[in-house]
Amino acid sequence: MYLSTIDQPHAADGTPRPPRRRAMLLLSGNVFALGAVSLITDISSAMVTAVLPVYLVLGLHLSPTVYGLVDGTYTGATALLRLVGGYIADRARRRKFVAGIGYGLSAVAKLGLLAVGNSVGGLGAVIAIDRTGKGLRTAPRDALITLSTPPQLYGRAFGVHRMMDTIGAFIGPLVALGILAATAQAYDAVFVASFCIAAFGVLMLVLFVRDHRDEQPSKGAVQPSALRGLLRIAPVRRLVLAAGLAGMVTIGDGFVYLLLQRREGLSIGWFPLLAVGTNLSYLLLATPMGVLADKIGRLKVVLGGYTALVLVYLLLFGPFGGLPLLVVVLALYGLFYASTDGVLMALAGPVLPTALRTSGLALIQTGQALSYLLSSILFGLAWALWGPASATRIAAGLVAVAVFAVALLLRGIPATGSREGAGSTAEEPA
Amino acid sequence: MTRRVLVAVLGALLLTTVAVGYGAFAVTREPSSAAAATSQLSLTGGPRILFRSTAPDSLGHLAVVAKDHPDGPRSVSTLTCLRVYAGGGTGTCLRQDGALSTFQIAILDQGLKVRKAIPLVGVPNRTRVSADGRMAAWTVFVAGDAYNHGRFSTRAGLIDLKNEETVDSLEFLSVTLDGRPYTAADLNFWGITFAADDNRFYATMSTAGHRYLVEGDIAAKTVRTIAQNVECPSLSPDGTRIAFKSAINGNPAKGWRLSVLDLASGTRIQLAETRSVDDQPAWLSPTTIGYAISRGTDDADIWTVPANGAGTPQILIPHAESPAALN
Numbered sequence: 127m128y129l130s131t132i133d134q135p136h137a138a139d140g141t142p143r144p145p146r147r148r149a150m151l152l153l154s155g156n157v158f159a160l161g162a163v164s165l166i167t168d169i170s171s172a173m174v175t176a177v178l179p180v181y182l183v184l185g186l187h188l189s190p191t192v193y194g195l196v197d198g199t200y201t202g203a204t205a206l207l208r209l210v211g212g213y214i215a216d217r218a219r220r221r222k223f224v225a226g227i228g229y230g231l232s233a234v235a236k237l238g239l240l241a242v243g244n245s246v247g248g249l250g251a252v253i254a255i256d257r258t259g260k261g262l263r264t265a266p267r268d269a270l271i272t273l274s275t276p277p278q279l280y281g282r283a284f285g286v287h288r289m290m291d292t293i294g295a296f297i298g299p300l301v302a303l304g305i306l307a308a309t310a311q312a313y314d315a316v317f318v319a320s321f322c323i324a325a326f327g328v329l330m331l332v333l334f335v336r337d338h339r340d341e342q343p344s345k346g347a348v349q350p351s352a353l354r355g356l357l358r359i360a361p362v363r364r365l366v367l368a369a370g371l372a373g374m375v376t377i378g379d380g381f382v383y384l385l386l387q388r389r390e391g392l393s394i395g396w397f398p399l400l401a402v403g404t405n406l407s408y409l410l411l412a413t414p415m416g417v418l419a420d421k422i423g424r425l426k427v428v429l430g431g432y433t434a435l436v437l438v439y440l441l442l443f444g445p446f447g448g449l450p451l452l453v454v455v456l457a458l459y460g461l462f463y464a465s466t467d468g469v470l471m472a473l474a475g476p477v478l479p480t481a482l483r484t485s486g487l488a489l490i491q492t493g494q495a496l497s498y499l500l501s502s503i504l505f506g507l508a509w510a511l512w513g514p515a516s517a518t519r520i521a522a523g524l525v526a527v528a529v530f531a532v533a534l535l536l537r538g539i540p541a542t543g544s545r546e547g548a549g550s551t552a553e554e555p556a
Numbered sequence: 557m558t559r560r561v562l563v564a565v566l567g568a569l570l571l572t573t574v575a576v577g578y579g580a581f582a583v584t585r586e587p588s589s590a591a592a593a594t595s596q597l598s599l600t601g602g603p604r605i606l607f608r609s610t611a612p613d614s615l616g617h618l619a620v621v622a623k624d625h626p627d628g629p630r631s632v633s634t635l636t637c638l639r640v641y642a643g644g645g646t647g648t649c650l651r652q653d654g655a656l657s658t659f660q661i662a663i664l665d666q667g668l669k670v671r672k673a674i675p676l677v678g679v680p681n682r683t684r685v686s687a688d689g690r691m692a693a694w695t696v697f698v699a700g701d702a703y704n705h706g707r708f709s710t711r712a713g714l715i716d717l718k719n720e721e722t723v724d725s726l727e728f729l730s731v732t733l734d735g736r737p738y739t740a741a742d743l744n745f746w747g748i749t750f751a752a753d754d755n756r757f758y759a760t761m762s763t764a765g766h767r768y769l770v771e772g773d774i775a776a777k778t779v780r781t782i783a784q785n786v787e788c789p790s791l792s793p794d795g796t797r798i799a800f801k802s803a804i805n806g807n808p809a810k811g812w813r814l815s816v817l818d819l820a821s822g823t824r825i826q827l828a829e830t831r832s833v834d835d836q837p838a839w840l841s842p843t844t845i846g847y848a849i850s851r852g853t854d855d856a857d858i859w860t861v862p863a864n865g866a867g868t869p870q871i872l873i874p875h876a877e878s879p880a881a882l883n
Binding site: 179180183184185186187188189243244305308309310311312314315318319322323325326329330333334381384505506509510513514 | 560563564567568571572574575578579582583585638652678679680681697698738739740741742808834835848850852853854856877
């Protein structure tokens with residue numbers, strides 16, 4: 127396995143070094159430290175996600191309507207905060223610090239769940255704090271990954287990071303169920319344990335993640351005007367456009383799973399397992415696709431990922447069904463995530479000036495998140511107007527168009543070091 | 557490096573101690589076995605109120621009090637449930653299925669023995685039985701229908717206990733909204749209540765941010781909307797009125813108000829309870845509505861209010877929820 131082959135820190139400062147040995151070894155300790163922090167934090171947050179419905183409905187006697195209300199209210203606000211956080215991280219050149227604040231806020235929110243009891247306003251505030259934490263930490267973390275990795279290995283670095291992240295999401299619900307079983311359904315014990323795990327994640331960040339404050343940006347490089355200037359850099363503008371366009375044509379996991387369930391008449395108990403299947407495929411493919419992206423070009427892999435998405439949408443109302451359909455659709459859906467999520471960040475990395483990297487990543491992520499929000503609403507409308515089968519086929523057509531549009535938009539994006547990064551022993555995609 | 561590892565190990569030890577210590581405290585905190593539980597309760601034999609106890613010494617246990625002496629001694633069953641209801645000698649008990657978080661609806665006979673158990677996926681929230689005990693319904697909340705970005709959605713189902721015919725989820729019925737056929741991805745149903753003919757039922761349907769009262773026909777597999785902003789309906793024993801909660805100004809963020817709708821005339825009367833009530837009301841008599849008001853985590857009281865909008869709310873049974881009238 128990859129992780130066991132790591133025996134010493136390497137090239138942590140971003141100096142490109144031609145790979146002679148297994149390219150995996152070139153990933154810096156910082157990438158693994160960030161991966162470990164994400165893994166631990168995801169265990170913590172997945173624990174809460176797993177028990178929150180039960181806690182709200184059975185423990186506090188709240189309608190989930192209430193949760194939905196507060197949840198929806200803050201989505202827009204945290205998108206904006208992500209941009210602000212990215213800017214501050216660049217401005218102060220303190221990416222680790224801003225990421226740490228983000229991880230810390232989410233940790234504190236776990237204890238907040240206990241403190242606010244069944245106060246609706248309190249729960250809203252706690253959920254907002256948790257969301258703020260997630261919004262703040264994502265871009266600085268991804269920026270640190272790029273700053274700790276030679277450009278030709280970005281794909282691999284993000285692949286390994288996303289794999290570790292998803293492993294945490296797998297473990298979390300199991301830990302929560304274990305605690306519930308051991309304590310005779312004490313939700314508060316789950317929240318306390320979740321806080322402790324999240325706090326350990328922050329401790330790991332503080333102790334083992336190194337910030338990159340060494341490169342001094344030129345005077346005035348990080349100004350509000352420079353931020354606007356970011357969009358004047360043609361490749362950056364095109365990346366933001368492409369990310370927004372791609373987000374706009376994806377219809378959302380919930381719809382895909384709902385359609386699979388209806389198509390196959392699956393008993394409702396299968397529903398959560400559909401997401402597990404996708405995650406499993408994502409987890410297994412994230413690193414190989416990252417490696418492949420470094421080898422053959424990141425844009426190709428991203429476009430391949432969206433092609434997998436076209437197939438998923440077509441198969442939802444395609445000619446064959448049954449277990450093969452489920453396996454193929456979930457595998458392709460995981461492949462889509464493995465080929466786009468981290469790889470898009472790897473693609474963006476070399477384009478963004480180092481001094482503004484966090485802001486740039488935040489900009490791309492925000493554009494994608496907002497367009498994704500809009501696409502769900504539009505797909506809901508299309509479903510009501512034309513029915514699910516037509517709506518899904520239209521979505522497939524739109525993704526296909528988007529593949530071409532993204533290919534055109536990103537045609538000239540410099541793929542730094544993609545040739546050098548092609549280690550001879552690089553893993554093949556599964 | 558070694559110093560960092562040492563700090564990490566110490567931190568891990570400290571945090572593990574806190575987590576495990578709190579878990580141990582949580583286990584010893586509440587003895588949940590009822591002191592004087594008995595298995596001798598019956599759903600028939602005189603006017604009483606069945607409910608779920610939230611008192612510390614009988615938390616979660618089914619219990620019964622005499623209708624004319626609700627403050628008198630409660631008989632506590634050995635059976636534990638999360639929500640309960642009963643009608644016509646049939647009871648329903650939504651409860652945990654095994655140690656992990658899966659759930660079931662247990663159908664109880666008049667001696668509170670489990671006749672049948674149907675697995676439920678999602679967190680159980682509402683249950684009702686028809687007046688003659690033939691039909692049973694449930695509502696669960698599901699987290700995972702992420703067409704709303706991870707918000708919860710609901711599924712309501714029902715079973716005809718005579719022929720075992722089941723509707724897994726009302727969203728599979730054909731929907732008519734304001735007189736027109738309607739399909740949407742975001743249909744959610746909750747809070748079923750049965751009419752006396754054991755074929756018609758009422759429930760809440762939500763779509764596109766609106767909540768409707770629907771009338772359903774089990775044989776025809778249809779539902780149609782008949783009013784707006786009506787949630788958790790409960791049909792009166794004579795079948796003429798519906799007690800419900802409605803979002804204040806149509807906005808659930810402002811809380812819910814208990815009201816009664818006259819089906820023939822369409823008039824609505826707000827009840828004297830002015831607190832926000834997040835529960836499916838229950839007709840404890842032809843003139844009285846019962847409902848739970850939460851006291852915080854794991855505790856609630858059952859209150860009553862006259863069904864005609866007059867009077868004032870009265871506490872009926874402290875440390876209790878999920879009331880059902882037994883006749």
